Amino acid sequence: MSTEVIPVEKPKRNYNVLFGLTLLALLVLLWIILSLATPSFASGNNIANLLRQGSMIAIMAVGQTFVIITGGIDLSVGAVVGFATVIVALLINAGVPIWLAILATLLVGVAIGMFHGFGIVKMGLPPFIITLATLTSLRGIGLLMTNGNSININSDSFTAFSRNSFIGIPNLFWMVILVGIPAYVFLHHSRWGRYLFSVGSNAEASRLSGVNVQRTIYMAYTLSGLCAAFVGVLLAARIGIGNPTQAEGWELQAIASSVIGGTSLFGAVGSVHGPLLGAFILATINNGANLLNVNSFWQRIITGALIIIIVYFDGLRRRGK
Amino acid sequence: MISTAQDLHPAPALEPGRTILELRGLEKRYPGTHALKPVNLAFKSGEIHAIVGENGAGKSTLIKLLTGVMPRTSGEVIWEGQPAALATPHEAMALGINAVHQEVVLCRHLTVAANMFLGEENSRFGILQQRAMVKEAQKIIDDLGFDLPAHVTLGDLTIGQQQLIAAARATVRGTKFLIFDEPTAYLTRKEADQLFTLIRRLKGEGVTIIYISHRMEEVFELADRVSVLRDGTLVGTRNIAETNDAELVKMMINRSIEQVYHKEHFTPGAAIIEARNLSGKGFEDISMTVRAGEIVGLYGLIGAGRSEFVTTLYGRHRKSAGQILWQDKPVQVNSEHDAIKLGMALAPESRRDQGLCLNLPVGLNLNLPIYKRISNNLLISSAQEKTQADRQIADLRIKTPTRGALASSLSGGNQQKIVIGKWLAHGAKLFIFDEPTVGVDVGTKAEIYRLFGALLSKGAGIILISSYLPEVYELADTLHVFRRGRLVASHGFRAASHEDVLTQAIG
Structure with missing residues (x-):
């Protein structure tokens, strides 16, 4: 062969890292501006509150990202959170040991995720449809189980967890690290992580290469369900009640965090650190808007605009312009 | 208008x-x-x-x-x-100035007529004149001598027929x-x-x-x-x-033409796979053996059942009758996973749809079949991941800046080398190549053929499907001709003339 030069794009080496740093810079910039603009932002109490709120969305966003990388979507996560608060509240009030109540609730999340996998793989339903169906049914089941009432959790040791801190950092934020590190290893350093990407990029090519596509899809939705159930446990501990209507609209926040964090809704592009940063950027905007007395309706509009701007610039960069 | x-x-x-x-x-x-x-x-x-x-x-x-x-x-x-x-x-x-591209760039979900007039629809007071357009489109198609209906959905036609529509479309402007x-x-x-x-x-x-x-x-x-x-x-x-x-x-x-079809002859060894009276969707009663060190060519027109036959061997589709023997032992191949475990490898016909994860790195594509081997129970060995990918890139002379470049950024020939190359490290015994050189230039073709020789010398067997007669003719040790789902003739290396093989395939 001749030694011709071929027109190949420069590889986007460390693109993920660069994008992550940009998000981090954005987050720090927001924090600096808000610290200067409002006296209360930089207070320990407010920061702790922001971290608590952001943490729960962040954990959901990680699970959501696994699903989106396969080219799917999980609309049910908000409903799973609400449902999980009911389950864990009922179990604890029934006298089940806390560790067992938590474990059982997590298993419920796993079961819901497996059901999504079943619907997609075995029944051939689009992910949007099956998770939309569980979104509405889970809320209904939860309401039936509680007769529409909130359940007050009568265990102080359980509820104390979410309010307490460890070496000055809220326990809820430690949970992000607890989830984030294994999630990072799983996505970027295990073969199952590679399979999530390959299935999202081309399921047929993956199948022909010996990848178990069905199992990969089951895995993604199961992990998403697990993350959501875990957030349900944390939320129940934080507010001290079980209520199936909690976490309304959180699925959209989780998806938004993931997308702001660089996940492509077309699949095969995503990371763990991106959605985490995305979740805290969203939490900061909401928190800052509250402190600045911005009408809460505007917060939603700002979130929408932010999604458009970030995804637009990300698209520009990916196209190499 | x-x-x-x-x-x-x-x-x-x-x-x-x-x-x-x-x-x-x-x-x-x-x-x-x-x-x-x-x-x-x-x-x-x-x-x-x-x-x-x-x-x-x-x-x-x-x-x-x-x-x-x-x-x-x-x-x-x-x-x-x-x-x-x-x-x-x-x-x-x-x-x-107009162009008809290799890959059909039309809307698969619209009708033939809608595609023909896309962007220049015939409408009256903003209402599409659908029936008139179908009639016009049919007239154009008939006039060109294509035997195709204008009212059907484009995606229901074969790729070849879609290509004809694309050509017809380009002529009406x-x-x-x-x-x-x-x-x-x-x-x-x-x-x-x-x-x-x-x-x-x-x-x-x-x-x-x-x-x-x-x-x-x-x-x-x-x-x-x-x-x-x-x-x-x-x-x-x-x-x-x-x-x-x-x-x-x-x-x-x-470089001279003799160097393109580079055929190495080996003495065939033991049988790797044998199909006995195998039937399935699209083919019937096929018997053949592939031995170590030989290329078995399958020639026929598109739709003759060759791809269906090999994908059934590969566990993609269920057989309806007959037997598959792997190294003389009867086996059940129920999934691609089973086939790969036995030692089969398939480089599919359409590299974009079936062969590659285009928006992922070259390295990941090359390693996809072997991630299990290059990871322990939990983690991938990143050193092995790198060396394996770099070795394939060097051995196959894949032109890419690094293993991290996206597969979509490579030329067609280099993409095809990935589709084939990902199986080399896997160490399969039977390689199935379905139209491996479609849209590939002469130089890359020669490299792919040389690769066949390298695989054979390691004791592998090859099934080569091609609609391009010179390719199977010059390379296959045994050439089977398919026609309408049946195996109608078999020849040794260059044993029949081009004309005979073509006649048998057309029937």
Whole structure:
């Protein structure tokens, strides 16, 4: 062969890292501006509150990202959170040991995720449809189980967890690290992580290469369900009640965090650190808007605009312009 | 506006032989690459001008410049005596320059008629005149001699038929200059003949045809003149009557034709796989054996059941009767996973749809079948991941800046090397290659054939499916001919003539 030069794009080496740093810079910039603009932002109490709120969305966003990388979507996560608060509240009030109540609730999340996998793989339903169906049914089941009432959790040791801190950092934020590190290893350093990407990029090519596509899809939705159930446990501990209507609209926040964090809704592009940063950027905007007395309706509009701007610039960069 | 079959080309036939389009020092640079070095070339009206060259020789760049998809770096394009900017696709189309691409770029979910008039719909008071359009479209199709319905959904047609529709579509827009980019890659012989009839007819009407193909016999069948590109340089232009295969290939690759089909003979060893009276969807009662060190070629027309047969061997589809023996033992192959575990590897027909994860790195694509081996229970060994990928890239001479580049950024030939290369580290015993050289240039073809030899020498067996007769003819130790789902004839290496094999395949 001749030694011709071929027109190949420069590889986007460390693109993920660069994008992550940009998000981090954005987050720090927001924090600096808000610290200067409002006296209360930089207070320990407010920061702790922001971290608590952001943490729960962040954990959901990680699970959501696994699903989106396969080219799917999980609309049910908000409903799973609400449902999980009911389950864990009922179990604890029934006298089940806390560790067992938590474990059982997590298993419920796993079961819901497996059901999504079943619907997609075995029944051939689009992910949007099956998770939309569980979104509405889970809320209904939860309401039936509680007769529409909130359940007050009568265990102080359980509820104390979410309010307490460890070496000055809220326990809820430690949970992000607890989830984030294994999630990072799983996505970027295990073969199952590679399979999530390959299935999202081309399921047929993956199948022909010996990848178990069905199992990969089951895995993604199961992990998403697990993350959501875990957030349900944390939320129940934080507010001290079980209520199936909690976490309304959180699925959209989780998806938004993931997308702001660089996940492509077309699949095969995503990371763990991106959605985490995305979740805290969203939490900061909401928190800052509250402190600045911005009408809460505007917060939603700002979130929408932010999604458009970030995804637009990300698209520009990916196209190499 | 809607045009009828009669006034497809309302302008009087262009005077043949007049220069319609002239390139003066046309040049394209990408950052770091000189994709097209200054080209001077004049195209005459009413000529069929073939352009040949390897992948990456600059053919695609030339098309993109002429159709306004990309701006040129320097040089001039003279259209009918006037300089033309060709800055946008719209401008090119307005002049009468159109292209039919290798991959069909139409809307699969719309009807044939809707596609034919896409962007130029016939409507009255904003309401689409659907029935009228179907009628018009049918008239055009019938007039061209294509036996196809205009009211069906495009996606229900075969790829070949879709390609014919794409060609028909290009002719209804006052086209004076029509570029065909590898139009026959997915066509059956009959469809190709229909296309050639269409092309000759357009030529008769004074339309200039640019015909880009890797298939030499088509170039000699159709073209009046042929230009050869190599490494972005126009090597030369010849009248078709004054040149031959060997000269063109030599101009293209600086290497003689004998070196392309590189056939190594090995003494066949033990049987690797045997099909006994195997039946399934699309094929019936097929028996054959593949032994270590031999290439078994499957020749037939598209739809003859060859792909269905091998995908059933590979566990993609269920067999309905018969037996599969792997190394003389009966086996059940219920999934691709089973097949891969036994030691089979399949490089599928369509690399975009079935072969590659295009928006993922080259390295990941190459390692996909072997991640289990290069990871412990939990983690991937990143050192092994790197060395395995780099070794395949070096061994196969895949032209990529790094293993981290996206598969989509490589040329077709290099993508095909990934599809094949990912199985080499896996160490399979039986390799199934389904149309491995479609849309691949001569140089890459030669490399792929040399790879076959390397696999055979390691004791592997190969099933080679091809619709390109010279390929199976020159490479297969045993050549099986398929016709309508049945195995109708078998030959040894070069044992039957081309004509016999072709006759058996057509029946």
